[in-house]
Amino acid sequence: NAGVTQTPKFQVLKTGQSMTLQCAQDMNHNSMYWYRQDPGMGLRLIYYSASEGTTDKGEVPNGYNVSRLNKREFSLRLESAAPSQTSVYFCASSDTATGIETQYFGPGTRLLVL
Amino acid sequence: LAKTTQPISMDSYEGQEVNITCSHNNIATNDYITWYQQFPSQGPRFIIQGYKTKVTNEVASLFIPADRKSSTLSLPRVSLSDTAVYYCLVGYSSASKIIFGSGTRLSIRP
Numbered sequence: 751n752a753g754v755t756q757t758p759k760f761q762v763l764k765t766g767q768s769m770t771l772q773c774a775q776d777m778n779h780n781s782m783y784w785y786r787q788d789p790g791m792g793l794r795l796i797y798y799s800a801s802e803g804t805t806d807k808g809e810v811p812n813g814y815n816v817s818r819l820n821k822r823e824f825s826l827r828l829e830s831a832a833p834s835q836t837s838v839y840f841c842a843s844s845d846t847a848t849g850i851e852t853q854y855f856g857p858g859t860r861l862l863v864l
Numbered sequence: 865l866a867k868t869t870q871p872i873s874m875d876s877y878e879g880q881e882v883n884i885t886c887s888h889n890n891i892a893t894n895d896y897i898t899w900y901q902q903f904p905s906q907g908p909r910f911i912i913q914g915y916k917t918k919v920t921n922e923v924a925s926l927f928i929p930a931d932r933k934s935s936t937l938s939l940p941r942v943s944l945s946d947t948a949v950y951y952c953l954v955g956y957s958s959a960s961k962i963i964f965g966s967g968t969r970l971s972i973r974p
Contacts, residue, residue, distance in 0.1 A: 793951075851898065853908075858907055
């Protein structure tokens with residue numbers, strides 16, 4: 751039982767390049783989330799998916815797109831990376847069937863945009 | 865949206881009990897209170913969750929007064945490994961209502 755996994759662990763991009771961050775969970779959770787965390791700051795929600803086939807914007811969605819590929823996988827895409835997107839990206843999942851929000855986080859992807 | 869307010873930082877020593885208080889004046893009836901812990905270079909980790917009164921698990925205790933406008937995370941006999949950032953969140957099942965603030969940076973000294 752791996753929990754939430756993220757790939758890659760670290761990535762360096764040049765401004766304007768694109769990339770997809772991958773996230774998978776093996777806990778059969780309905781909901782999945784993407785956050786970014788800038789140095790010394792709290793987490794900010796980018797996008798979330800309450801269930802397979804649905805996605806919604808969070809607090810800071812500009813510059814990102816997401817795909818809920820199936821119940822297990824939720825990817826985050828940067829179409830044209832900018833230095834302001836340098837951050838640590840965390841994926842999380844939760845089982846909201848009970849109506850109570852408890853999120854489980856992956857180890858993070860550290861992204862540097864030059 | 866239930867906003868939370870907690871101290872930016874706290875210092876303590878090994879073996880002491882640490883209490884971190886969080887204010888959430890506009891908590892909604894359905895909202896639960898959840899605390900997460902984050903170590904450097906790791907994702908946040910769930911510590912404890914409660915709705916009212918007191919909740920205790922193997923890691924911490926959570927005290928919630930009757931008006932639910934605040935809550936206190938209590939860490940008994942802390943060690944150096946408890947040095948981390950602690951986040952207080954209030955919310956229900958909708959992700960758009962879950963907001964991570966800046967958290968409380970707890971530093972434990974020998």
